[in-house]
Amino acid sequence: MKKFGLIGFPLSHSFSKKHFTEKFAQEQIADCEYDLYPIENISSFPELIADEEICGINVTIPHKVGVMTYINQLDEAAAEIGAVNCIDIRRENGKAVLKGYNTDAYGFETSLFPFLKEHHTKALIFGDGGAAKAIKYVLHKLGISFLVVTRKPAEGTILYEAVNEEMLREYTVLINTTPLGMSPNVDSCPQIPYEFITEKHLSYDLVYNPELTKFLERSAASGAAIKNGLEMLYLQAERSWYIWNS
Structure with a gap:
């Protein structure tokens, strides 16, 4: 039996387990299973991988950084992010x-790229948490300059109050990496002047539940192209499967 799974804490629900369980059934992939491994302290990780049937692990919060202590090799994206x-x-x-990988970068880049146009040369990233790390890596790789927007003053970031009409004329890619708008808080969104968004803008929300967040709804109402994080999630999962079987 080949075992795969997800570590993190807490793990109350998981896209990954549902995705892989359905994949194994639909594609008639035998002798494989995907489970959840809720590990509160990353120091428990060596005990988990002592099971010789475990061939691959996905990692979610809060262990994406801490698990690196136990990794022998890193791919380029994981090392830089x-x-x-x-x-x-x-x-x-x-x-x-x-060997550790970062498939967030692959998923984001692959799902973003088809929407990019020549004038999409500057981006605003809303939020500066863990999710923003891969976004910065991809934008840098694509040659798109960016500013990070946060609620509280921090070095290298700007505040939401600084996002005005003039800035939105220049920065036409808008990326939400915060949990704002995620179910059940569906009425929240980044506090920016949506009336200055135009058809030249591309708004991307890492949130995928609901599929149409308030951020995307208000952006679309002003003419922007919109994209949520659902495809990114599927791409990440399939990239993991490719890595484990290559």
Whole structure:
């Protein structure tokens, strides 16, 4: 039996378990299972991977950084972003050899790229938490300059109050990395002047539940192209499967 799974805490619900369980059934992939491993303290991780049937692990909050202590190799994206969300486990002479990847970057870039137009050269990133790390990496890779917008003053960021008509004329890619608008708080959204958004804007929300967040709804009402984070999630999952089987 090949075992795969997700570590994090808490793990009350999981897109990954549903996705892979359905994938194994639909594609008739035998002798594979995907489980949830709610680990409160990352120090429990070596005990988990001592199970020689475990071949691959996805990682979610709060362990994307802490798990790096146990990784033998990092891919370029994971090293530069400073976070791991996919681990490939190979056994050599009875010892587990772990390589860490960041599939957030792959999922975001692949889902964003088809929407980009020539005038999309500058972006505003709303929020500066863990989710923003991969976004910055991808924008840098694509040659899109960006500003990070936060609620509280922090080095290298601007406040929401600074986002005005003039700035929105220049920054036409808008990316929400905060949980604002996520169910059940569906009426919340980044506090920006939506009346200055135009058809030249692209608004991308990492939130996917609901599929149409208030941020996307208000952006679309002003003419912007919109995209939520659901495809990014599917792409991340499929990238993990590719990594584990390549």
